[in-house]
Amino acid sequence: xxxxxxxxxxxxxxxxxxxxxxxxxxxxxxxxxxxxxxxxxxxxxxxxxxxxxxxxxxxxxxxxxxxxxxxxxxxxxxxxxxxxxxxxxxxxxxxxxxxxxxxxxxxxxxxxxxxxxxxxxxxxxxxxxxxxxxxxxxxxxxxxxxxxxxxxxxxx
Amino acid sequence: xxxxxxxxxxxxxxxxxxxxxxxxxxxxxxxxxxxxxxxxxxxxxxxxxxxxxxxxxxxxxxxxxxxxxxxxxxxxxxxxxxxxxxxxxxxxxxxxxxxxxxxxxxxxxxxxxxxxxxxxxxxxxxxxxxxxxxxxxxxxxxxxxxxxxxxxxxxxxxxxxxxxxxxxxxxxxxxxxxxxxxxxxxxxxxxxxxxxxxxxxxxxxxxxxxxxxxxxxxxxxxxxxxxxxxxxxxxxxxxxxxxxxxxxxxxxxxxxxxxxxxxxxxxxxxxxxxxxxxxxxxxxxxxxxxxxxxxxxxxxxxxxxxxxxxxxxxxxxxxxxx
Numbered sequence: 001x002x003x004x005x006x007x008x009x010x011x012x013x014x015x016x017x018x019x020x021x022x023x024x025x026x027x028x029x030x031x032x033x034x035x036x037x038x039x040x041x042x043x044x045x046x047x048x049x050x051x052x053x054x055x056x057x058x059x060x061x062x063x064x065x066x067x068x069x070x071x072x073x074x075x076x077x078x079x080x081x082x083x084x085x086x087x088x089x090x091x092x093x094x095x096x097x098x099x100x101x102x103x104x105x106x107x108x109x110x111x112x113x114x115x116x117x118x119x120x121x122x123x124x125x126x127x128x129x130x131x132x133x134x135x136x137x138x139x140x141x142x143x144x145x146x147x148x149x150x151x152x153x154x155x156x
Numbered sequence: 157x158x159x160x161x162x163x164x165x166x167x168x169x170x171x172x173x174x175x176x177x178x179x180x181x182x183x184x185x186x187x188x189x190x191x192x193x194x195x196x197x198x199x200x201x202x203x204x205x206x207x208x209x210x211x212x213x214x215x216x217x218x219x220x221x222x223x224x225x226x227x228x229x230x231x232x233x234x235x236x237x238x239x240x241x242x243x244x245x246x247x248x249x250x251x252x253x254x255x256x257x258x259x260x261x262x263x264x265x266x267x268x269x270x271x272x273x274x275x276x277x278x279x280x281x282x283x284x285x286x287x288x289x290x291x292x293x294x295x296x297x298x299x300x301x302x303x304x305x306x307x308x309x310x311x312x313x314x315x316x317x318x319x320x321x322x323x324x325x326x327x328x329x330x331x332x333x334x335x336x337x338x339x340x341x342x343x344x345x346x347x348x349x350x351x352x353x354x355x356x357x358x359x360x361x362x363x364x365x366x367x368x369x370x371x372x373x374x375x376x377x378x379x380x381x382x383x384x385x386x387x388x389x390x391x392x393x394x395x396x397x398x399x400x401x402x403x404x405x406x407x408x409x410x411x412x413x414x415x416x417x418x419x420x421x422x423x424x425x426x427x428x429x430x431x432x433x434x435x436x437x438x439x440x441x442x443x444x445x446x447x448x449x450x451x452x453x454x455x456x457x458x459x460x461x462x463x464x465x466x467x468x469x470x471x472x473x474x475x476x477x478x
Contacts, residue, residue: 026305066201118356
């Protein structure tokens with residue numbers, strides 16, 4: 001029952017994430033899910049969800065396979081670094097983390113553009129998207145953390 | 157007790173000392189792991205670039221799931237929208253019914269009068285009808301989304317047709333107004349279409365009136381298209397329509413693509429600099445047509461007999477000089 005609840009929660013999360021990504025170009029809606037999983041130290045679900053996130057992002061994207069691997073590795077490392085530095089887990093930490101995510105978004109896009117044979121790197125467009133990503137993370141985290149506490153009370 | 161305390165201190169001291177001696181080892185281990193991961197990633201990236209195995213796998217699975225989810229979301233969205241509309245329709249249905257009845261009577265009278273015009277229109281359309289090219293079969297598709305996810309680097313859209321339903325990679329995509337792009341990658345029931353505005357898009361075109369040929373390339377979102385390699389001194393005027401030439405073998409000949417905005421001699425090379433604007437509004441696409449290749453090769457031969465040769469006599473038939 002518990003496992004079923006988890007699977008349903010994450011299935012709905014993925015569907016909502018895909019729908020959101022179809023409306024907001026360039027946004028990674030699954031990044032917040034990764035934060036939630038790392039916060040809960042839910043490594044069992046992380047083990048199957050991380051490949052799912054990567055395959056979905058690579059499938060719906062237009063670049064060569066690899067950018068999402070770097071992106072999610074960077075997110076995990078940034079989260080771990082943040083926890084190691086601050087040893088807190090609250091909204092302000094997520095706010096700080098979101099700015100790092102935004103910077104990482106731009107950095108990875110810039111780094112991967114030559115590897116992906118992208119003819120011209122659109123710095124302005126990427127900057128806009130990284131800002132949207134940075135703004136999205138704290139809002140979505142706040143909403144999802146609350147919703148998760150309500151949907152999965154024992155695990156919260 | 158003192159003895160215990162001393163032991164504890166000693167233990168603490170030993171663990172601290174161990175930590176200091178372990179730190180370089182941990183750092184070295186971290187570096188080693190990071191290096192190994194980097195090498196593994198670059199190996200995977202290079203292998204995939206050569207074989208496209210992971211791209212195909214992600215396209216097959218990720219794109220298919222995305223397409224299915226988006227089709228489901230669109231169906232739910234349209235269902236809710238229809239229910240909502242029907243509810244509001246019912247509120248004012250009586251008043252609207254009376255209004256429509258009156259309107260229907262008026263339109264019936266008008267239709268009677270317009271019958272003759274309609275017949276004439278049909279005749280004229282028949283006269284203007286172009287020969288159907290059996291090499292391409294049009295298949296309708298719905299646009300599911302625009303550029304998606306952080307890996308959506310190219311200017312693209314996602315459609316609800318895949319390689320098993322008429323959207324194989326390379327298939328040209330059009331609307332009734334003109335060319336949209338071509339299918340870049342496909343899963344069984346979904347596909348990603350590369351738009352003609354993407355900087356990686358190259359289309360062989362010529363101008364409809366002057367027949368000036370060139371290569372149309374995208375310059376990015378909200379940027380004008382550019383025609384390259386158009387010879388200087390050739391007649392291209394603003395407002396002229398550019399159509400596919402079919403010389404690249406990727407698009408059928410004669411599809412309208414863009415309208416010329418400006419044509420000026422280049423300061424850097426011996427070609428014309430032609431700026432153009434797509435005929436299709438690529439930001440507001442809802443439905444598109446895929447031109448699926450039927451495999452029928454259209455003979456590129458003239459229908460009549462070859463024209464009579466006009467020119468100097470051939471060497472074999474040349475008369476000896478007197």
